[in-house]
Amino acid sequence: MSVNVFVWIEQRDGQPVSASWEALGVARTLAGEGRVTALIFGAGVDPIVPLAFSYGADAVIRADDPSLAHYRCEPYVALLAQQVQTHQPDVVLAGATVAGRELLASAAADLNAPLLHDVTELTLENGKLRAVRPVLGGKVLSVEAVTGDGPQFVTLRARAFPLPEAQPGRSGEVIAVPPALPPDAIATQIECVESSGGTVSLTDASIIVSGGRGVGGPEGFAPIRELAEVLGAAVGASRAAVDAGWIPYEHQVGQTGKVVSPDLYIAAGISGAIQHQAGMRTAKVIVAINKDPEAPIFKLARYGIVGDLFEILPALTEAFRQRLK
Amino acid sequence: MHVVVLTKMTPDTEATVTVNASGQVHWGDKLVINPWDEYAITEAVLIKGAHNVQVTVMTVGPEAQSEALKHGLAIGCDQAVRLWDSALEKHDSLAYATVVAAAIRKLGDVDLVLFGKEMADLATDQHIFQTARKLGWNMLGFVAKIEALDFAARTVRVRRLTDRGAEVVASRLPAVISVLKDINEPKYPTFIGIRKAAKAEVPVWGLADLGLSAAEVAPRAQVLGYRELPKREGSAEIIEGATAQEKAEKLVARLLEEKIL
Amino acid sequence: MDFSLTEEQLMAQEMVRELAHDKIYPTLKEWDRKHQPHPDVLPLLAENGVLGINIPVRYGGQGFDYITLALVCEELERVDASLRVVMSVHAGLNSLALLQWGTEDQKQRFLVPQARGEKIAGYALTEAEAGSDPANLRSTARREGDIYILNGEKMWISLATLADHFIVFAKTDPHAQPRHKGITAFIITRDMKGVSTYDEKHKLGVRAGSTGGIVMQDVEVPVENRLGEEGEGFYIAMSCLDNGRYTVAAGATGCIRACLEDSVKYAKERYTFGVPIAHHQLIKQKIAYMQQWYDAAKLLVLRAGWLKNQGMRNTRETAVAKWFATEMSVKAALEAVQIHGAYGFSDEYDVERYLRNAKGAVIYEGSSEIQQLLQADYALGYRQDRPLRCEPVPYDPEYWQSEA
Numbered sequence: 001m002s003v004n005v006f007v008w009i010e011q012r013d014g015q016p017v018s019a020s021w022e023a024l025g026v027a028r029t030l031a032g033e034g035r036v037t038a039l040i041f042g043a044g045v046d047p048i049v050p051l052a053f054s055y056g057a058d059a060v061i062r063a064d065d066p067s068l069a070h071y072r073c074e075p076y077v078a079l080l081a082q083q084v085q086t087h088q089p090d091v092v093l094a095g096a097t098v099a100g101r102e103l104l105a106s107a108a109a110d111l112n113a114p115l116l117h118d119v120t121e122l123t124l125e126n127g128k129l130r131a132v133r134p135v136l137g138g139k140v141l142s143v144e145a146v147t148g149d150g151p152q153f154v155t156l157r158a159r160a161f162p163l164p165e166a167q168p169g170r171s172g173e174v175i176a177v178p179p180a181l182p183p184d185a186i187a188t189q190i191e192c193v194e195s196s197g198g199t200v201s202l203t204d205a206s207i208i209v210s211g212g213r214g215v216g217g218p219e220g221f222a223p224i225r226e227l228a229e230v231l232g233a234a235v236g237a238s239r240a241a242v243d244a245g246w247i248p249y250e251h252q253v254g255q256t257g258k259v260v261s262p263d264l265y266i267a268a269g270i271s272g273a274i275q276h277q278a279g280m281r282t283a284k285v286i287v288a289i290n291k292d293p294e295a296p297i298f299k300l301a302r303y304g305i306v307g308d309l310f311e312i313l314p315a316l317t318e319a320f321r322q323r324l325k
Numbered sequence: 326m327h328v329v330v331l332t333k334m335t336p337d338t339e340a341t342v343t344v345n346a347s348g349q350v351h352w353g354d355k356l357v358i359n360p361w362d363e364y365a366i367t368e369a370v371l372i373k374g375a376h377n378v379q380v381t382v383m384t385v386g387p388e389a390q391s392e393a394l395k396h397g398l399a400i401g402c403d404q405a406v407r408l409w410d411s412a413l414e415k416h417d418s419l420a421y422a423t424v425v426a427a428a429i430r431k432l433g434d435v436d437l438v439l440f441g442k443e444m445a446d447l448a449t450d451q452h453i454f455q456t457a458r459k460l461g462w463n464m465l466g467f468v469a470k471i472e473a474l475d476f477a478a479r480t481v482r483v484r485r486l487t488d489r490g491a492e493v494v495a496s497r498l499p500a501v502i503s504v505l506k507d508i509n510e511p512k513y514p515t516f517i518g519i520r521k522a523a524k525a526e527v528p529v530w531g532l533a534d535l536g537l538s539a540a541e542v543a544p545r546a547q548v549l550g551y552r553e554l555p556k557r558e559g560s561a562e563i564i565e566g567a568t569a570q571e572k573a574e575k576l577v578a579r580l581l582e583e584k585i586l
Numbered sequence: 587m588d589f590s591l592t593e594e595q596l597m598a599q600e601m602v603r604e605l606a607h608d609k610i611y612p613t614l615k616e617w618d619r620k621h622q623p624h625p626d627v628l629p630l631l632a633e634n635g636v637l638g639i640n641i642p643v644r645y646g647g648q649g650f651d652y653i654t655l656a657l658v659c660e661e662l663e664r665v666d667a668s669l670r671v672v673m674s675v676h677a678g679l680n681s682l683a684l685l686q687w688g689t690e691d692q693k694q695r696f697l698v699p700q701a702r703g704e705k706i707a708g709y710a711l712t713e714a715e716a717g718s719d720p721a722n723l724r725s726t727a728r729r730e731g732d733i734y735i736l737n738g739e740k741m742w743i744s745l746a747t748l749a750d751h752f753i754v755f756a757k758t759d760p761h762a763q764p765r766h767k768g769i770t771a772f773i774i775t776r777d778m779k780g781v782s783t784y785d786e787k788h789k790l791g792v793r794a795g796s797t798g799g800i801v802m803q804d805v806e807v808p809v810e811n812r813l814g815e816e817g818e819g820f821y822i823a824m825s826c827l828d829n830g831r832y833t834v835a836a837g838a839t840g841c842i843r844a845c846l847e848d849s850v851k852y853a854k855e856r857y858t859f860g861v862p863i864a865h866h867q868l869i870k871q872k873i874a875y876m877q878q879w880y881d882a883a884k885l886l887v888l889r890a891g892w893l894k895n896q897g898m899r900n901t902r903e904t905a906v907a908k909w910f911a912t913e914m915s916v917k918a919a920l921e922a923v924q925i926h927g928a929y930g931f932s933d934e935y936d937v938e939r940y941l942r943n944a945k946g947a948v949i950y951e952g953s954s955e956i957q958q959l960l961q962a963d964y965a966l967g968y969r970q971d972r973p974l975r976c977e978p979v980p981y982d983p984e985y986w987q988s989e990a
Contacts, residue, residue, distance in 0.1 A: 012489045070489070073454075073464045098487045102466050105451035109422055109458035114545035117418070117451045132552070135447050139342040140350055141552040142447070148545025187463050188496040191482070193489060201488055207586075231586075249469075249507040250486060255338050255445060256360050256506050264585055275338050281554075285585045287576065288561060294855070303579060304561035305572050315573035323577050324586070399597060514601045516635045516648035520987070523594035 002034035003090040003124065006151075008080060009040045009052055010071070010099055016048050018163060018204060019095025021055045023156050025164030027093050028056040030124055034090070037061055039083060041076060043069035053170040060174045067183045070190055071099040077106040078180035084111060084151050091129065096155035097203065104153045113150035120160035120282070129154060137255045137278030158203050159261045160282075202234045202253065207264045208283075210236030210253055212276070214269020214290065214309055218246040223313035224268060230320050236260065236280075238270045254279035266316075268309040272297030289313070326378040326476050329429055330369040330402065330439040331456075332362040332393040333384050335446040348550025356389065358396050361441025363511035364504050368471070369439050370401040370512055376476055379403045381432060385413065385421055391527055398522035399514030406432075410531040412539040420542035422455035427535035429460060436476055440503040442467065450503065457501035465496055466503045589888075591653070598639070598650060599657040605634060606665040614666050614794055618939060621787055623796040627669055628748065632703025637676055641685060642986040645693055646701035649987040652894035656836035656887050663840030664847075667943035668795030670837035674951070675744045676700065678833035679709035680753050683826045687771075687814050687976045696751055696773055708749035709830070710740035710800050711823050717742075718956050720823060721766040725756035725802065734758070734772065734812065736780075736805040742950070746783045746798030750776050753826070754802070755819045762817070769819035773811045780805035791942030814975070821974060828901050828978070830951050831908035832890055838911035839883045841944055845915070845922035846876040848937055852926055863925070872921040879914035886910055897980025899971045902964045909957035912947040919944045 005027040010017040027036045037059045038052035043066050052060050061083055067075055080103060084092055092107070094100035096118040108115040116122075119131035120141075129152045130145040146152045202208060209228040211221050221235070228235045236253040237246070253260055255278040265283035270276060272288070272295055280286070281300060288301035289312050298304045305312050336342070336352035338360065343351050358366075369380045382397030384390045385408045394405035408424050416424070429435045438460070443450040450466075457464035465483050472493065473482040479498040484491055486505060514522070532539065564579070566572035580586050591599075609630050617624040631637050640655040641647025655677065662669035684697040699705040716723035725738025736756050743752075752774050762768030774781060785798040814822050850873060853864035863869045886907035893900035919941035923930035930937045948954045963969035 017488070071487075073457075073466075077458070098467055101450060102454045102464065105418070105454040106458045106464065108451075109419060109455035112419065112545070115418060115451055115455075116546055117449055130549075133448070134554070135551075136336060136342045136350065136352065137338055137445070137448075139554070140344055141554060142350075143348070143549045143552060144546060145549050146545065147547050148543070150545070188465070188494055191493045191495055193493075194491045203488065249505070259448070264580070278338070285580075285583075287580075293563075296855075298561045298563075301561035303576055304563045305576060306563060307569060307572065311569035312573060315569040316576065319570070319573040319577040323581060395593070395597065399601070513605055513634065514597065516598060516601075516639065516650060519597040519601065520594055520649070523592065523597060 002032045003030055003127070004034045004087075005031045005036050006084060006087070006089040006092040007036065007038050007057070008092070008094040008100065008103060009038050009048060010095060010097060011040070011042050011045060011048060013070075014042065014044060014047070016051060017095060017097060019097055019100070019156065019158040021163055022158070022161040023093040023095055024052065024055040024057060026122060026156060026161050027091070028164065030091060030122070035059060037087070037089065039080065041068045041079060049174060050171070051166075053172055054166040054168050055164050056167075058172045060172065061177055062174055063177045063179060065179045067179050067181070067186065070193075071103070072186065072188055072190065073102055073106060074186050074188055075179055075181045076103050077110065079177070081107040081110040082180045083177065089151055090127070092151050092153045094155055096157050100155050104155050108153040111150060113153055114146040114148045115153040116144055116146065117155050118157050119144075119154060120157050122154060122156065128152070133157070134282065137274065138259070138281050139278070157261065159206075202236055202251070202258045202260050205234035205260065205262050207231045207233035207266075208236045208253070208260055208262045208280075209233050209266045209268065210238065210270060210280070211241055211247070211268050211309075212238035212270030213240040213244075215241060215246065216269075220269075220310075221247055223310060223317070227266070227313050227317045227320070230317050230324070233266075238273070238276045267297050267301070268313055270297055271295045272300060326376065327381065327432060327435045328369050328372055328378050328437045328439065329381045329383055329432065329435050330362075330365050330397065331383050331425065332366060332397055332441070333359050333386060333444060334390055334393045335359045335444060338445065344551045344553050348552070350551040356392065358393050359441055359445050361443060361445060361504070361506065362393070363441070364506050364508050365439040365441040366397050366400055366402065367509045367512045368504055371509060372437070372474065373401065373403075376474070378476065381406060383408065383425065383428060385409065385416070385424055394527050395522040395525070396514065398525055399518040400512050401515070401518055405525065405527045407527050407529045408535070409529055412532055412542060415544050415547055416542060417544040417546045418449060418452040418455050419545055421452040422459045423537065423542055424532075424535060425456045426459035427537055428530055431530070431535060436479070436498045437474075437481075438462070438499075438501045440501070442503050442505055453501065453503045460499070460501065463496045463500040465494060465500055467505055468502050469505045469507055471502070471508070591657070594650070595654050595657060598654050599661055601634075602636060602658045603661040603664065605630060605636075606662055606669060610669060611665045615933065615936075615939075617794040618666070619793075619933070621789070621793045623748065624668065624794045627672060628706060631669070631672060635703065636673070637703040638681070638701030639677065640981075641677075641681055641697065641701035643988065644990050645685065646698040649983075651891075651981040651983070651986075652832070653888065653891040656832065656891050659833045659836035660840035660843065663837035664844050666794055666939070667792050667837060667841065667946065670833065670840065671744050671792060671795045674830050674833040674837070675709050675749070676707045679826045679830040680707035680751065682829040683753060683813070683822060685979050686825060687822050691810060692773065692813065700751065705750040706745060706748055707751045707753075708743055708745045709826060710743045710752045710754040712740060712742045713738065714741055718953055720755070721764070721769065721820065723755060723757065723769065725754070726760060727756040727758045727770055727772065727807070729758065732809050734807045734809065736772065736774065736802045736807055738802050740800040742786070743798055743800055745796050746800050747785050748796050752800065753813060754800070755823055758816050766820035767817050769823070770816050771813040771819040771822045772807050773813055774802070774805060774807055778805050778807065789946070791939070791944070791946045793942070818975065824901070825974065825978070827951060828904050832887070832894065832904045834947055834951050835883070835890070835904065835907040835911040836887045838908075838915040838944070838947055839880060839887055841915040841940055842876060842880045842883060842911070842918040845918035845937065845940055846873070846880055848935070849873060849876065849922045849925045852935070869925060872925055876918045876921060879918055883907070883911035883914055894978060895981040897978050899978065901971055902961065905952065905957050905960050908952065909954055909961070912944070913954055915944040916941070916948055
């Protein structure tokens with residue numbers, strides 16, 4: 001069985017996103033003897049091409065144009081749909097990031113093609129894809145399958161699939177293509193971007209330190225940030241902390257915030273309401289720090305410390321600093 | 326000028342969800358407005374307050390979905406439409422988008438469509454992007470603020486939260502916008518709105534009303550069933566110690582031992 | 587017999603439930619601990635039209651029925667009694683009395699702004715030596731031409747320092763026999779010269795609510811502010827209680843439900859002997875009783891509400907609802923504290939607050955003892971309702987919902 005797979009390689013400000021390499025890894029497994037093609041759109045994206053080969057691409061379709069510098073729905077969807085239409089791959093993959101979700105769903109709509117969205121497991125049966133994804137606040141898994149015809153579009157939840165081992169030196173065909181839309185046909189213009197300033201994004205983070213109601217106020221996030229800094233971790237928060245105005249919404253983890261799957265999730269002063277669990281229960285290891293030994297978070301955690309987070313967190317920061325030196 | 330906002334009922338986020346042996350899912354009887362839609366409906370009503378527009382609240386689903394529409398009316402939407410047909414029983418996101426796009430065309434004078442960021446039950450947002458494509462309109466997703474909206478000049482400027490950071494984007498109407506939860510403070514129904522909603526007869530548009538055939542909404546992907554999550558092992562290993570330092574050092578040692586770091 | 591609630595009633599109930607839960611509950615405990623009225627309650631109830639829920643639209647209200655008033659009170663007390671107390675005095679004891687007894691001029695001047703939530707209303711009957719025996723009240727009203735001069739002091743008055751309007755009762759004829767025939771009702775406003783108010787602190791319960799006293803010193807009240815006829819005050823006071831007690835009874839069902847819901851949640855979470863305590867039969871028994879009390883209390887309240895909607899006298903039916911619902915709310919709160927164990931004894935959980943609040947309601951607006959005498963006297967034939975000059979106003983949706 002061999003299938004041809006397209007993988008959209010997402011770049012942000014020229015930096016490829018690791019979810020794209022995870023998708024290449026999945027593509028390699030699905031393709032068998034088939035061909036894996038990486039699609040790289042942007043401006044000045046040549047440095048990404050060898051990386052795509054090293055992570056498993058057999059070929060690269062590269063569109064390099066100022067109109068594609070940053071992800072925008074209209075030019076990216078038009079180009080992806082055009083390339084899929086031309087080459088008729090069996091499967092089109094991307095990471096289920098903010099851009100990836102929009103891009104693949106939109107291109108699938110243009111082509112009336114089947115779509116599986118934000119999946120955490122993916123298998124191929126008789127040429128049709130079957131996937132598993134957490135639903136209902138992450139409380140159950142739904143098993144979904146492609147039943148229609150056409151290229152099968154799939155977005156893969158970030159960090160749900162392993163990052164493939166890079167094989168430097170691999171190489172292949174590079175096809176250069178022009179944009180599908182002329183610049184003046186694009187209504188949407190990005191006027192400015194406030195980058196998150198080098199802090200680790202929640203969805204990409206392998207470690208997250210989160211604070212909840214127990215931090216007591218905006219200043220209570222200071223020990224959380226200090227620990228995050230030592231660990232190279234992202235800072236998360238429960239809805240209670242966000243609603244109280246202690247930390248911006250971008251940091252919210254949970255049903256009405258971000259859904260994350262880090263290797264390590266440290267929850268400090270978070271009781272573990274079901275809505276919060278929806279955002280973090282797929283973390284590989286959860287550490288709970290709470291002064292209430294009855295807090296539901298301890299039922300979810302691998303390790304727990306019962307105590308005052310304002311004593312425990314600085315002690316942890318210090319201990320990590322010593323051990324990780 | 327006309328704004329359409331989409332909504333639906335979803336299981337209560339507090340509900341206990343179970344899966345039976347045949348892979349069917351149960352979450353008790355209680356349904357609530359999809360939490361994200363509270364923001365979308367409120368935004369639509371705020372736009373109505375600032376511009377001379379009509380607001381229609383719309384859903385795709387059986388009779389049980391009417392409650393979401395009534396809620397929309399009670400908050401201040403002008404009218405409601407429910408889209409449903411037995412052929413939609415197992416619809417996928419593409420069929421949803423096809424039906425909604427057809428209904429919006431049928432309304433005729435729509436300039437803006439609002440969605441909550443996602444459906445909280447199935448955690449899906451693809452139907453939003455696909456609706457925009459089926460309409461051929463500009464898609465502005467993950468919007469934290471509508472900074473400017475000019476129906477006469479047909480322009481819109483929004484602040485979006487993406488993985489890159491916050492982006493300010495200018496675009497043109499007609500457009501589809503999906504909103505995040507910090508876009509506004511959700512409105513509550515008013516008693517007058519409640520009385521109006523309770524009296525309202527909500528029209529149901531089927532495929533025939535929308536000029537669609539069953540083939541055009543045949544699903545291309547389907548849910549086969551549900552599975553329980555793999556069980557997490559028991560309760561936490563509580564790290565004991567006389568002082569915070571001792572507890573912290575023990576925990577770090579455990580994390581390193583287990584190669585978690 | 588139709589036990590179903592209308593879509594309109596259910597949506598109104600849901601709206602008030604969410605408002606109280608989202609906007610007040612998160613900060614309620616801190617105000618209860620401080621013994622201070624929660625500052626957001628009155629603006630919230632005013633802005634959302636709750637204060638005028640069952641006043642006709644033409645008088646600035648929302649035009650809903652008496653059953654909806656009960657559902658609203660239940661939801662408010664589900665969060666805290668202090669919220670429901672506002673409805674008891676503003677709507678039950680005052681606004682509905684203006685609707686029943688007020689002249690058109692009084693309705694325009696007082697009821698309209700109250701129903702719109704622009705003015706807050708209170709009710710001042712009780713005095714230091716006139717509680718269960720209101721005919722013993724000592725405040726006086728002396729007529730001089732077109733005004734009355736009021737003197738006296740009222741105690742245990744909800745919203746004493748917050749309300750703008752009060753219905754007060756004073757003796758125009760201190761020597762009348764029987765004593766109650768000398769009582770007359772007046773509408774006074776906070777801005778009248780000679781009116782001063784103060785707060786009572788350190789109550790056992792309803793600590794996030796406002797209770798205090800009103801002192802009237804040579805307050806000049808124009809004759810247009812007299813509610814009803816001279817000597818009619820006692821009948822007005824009692825008819826006010828028919829509505830006030832109704833809101834107290836409805837609120838108590840909310841308190842019982844709070845006890846039940848919190849206990850159910852805790853009993854499933856808390857483990858002893860290796861199982862959730864909900865598996866223990868003695869816990870189940872307590873839960874079962876709370877359910878029974880809630881159902882029975884609610885049915886009594888709904889019956890009273892139905893009578894009110896019909897415009898029928900309901901003194902006995904309302905009184906039995908108030909007596910039963912408040913007594914059961916005390917029992918439910920005691921059981922809820924018991925189920926929560928040591929946690930229930932601390933204010934970490936809400937149930938100790940329910941208990942402190944519940945105790946008040948078996949005292950105010952007719953103590954349980956008074957309610958028992960009243961039921962007995964009706965049964966024994968010692969008491970019967972006589973026609974009133976102004977009968978209770980029935981709920982007519984067309985009249986209540988139309989603008990004019």
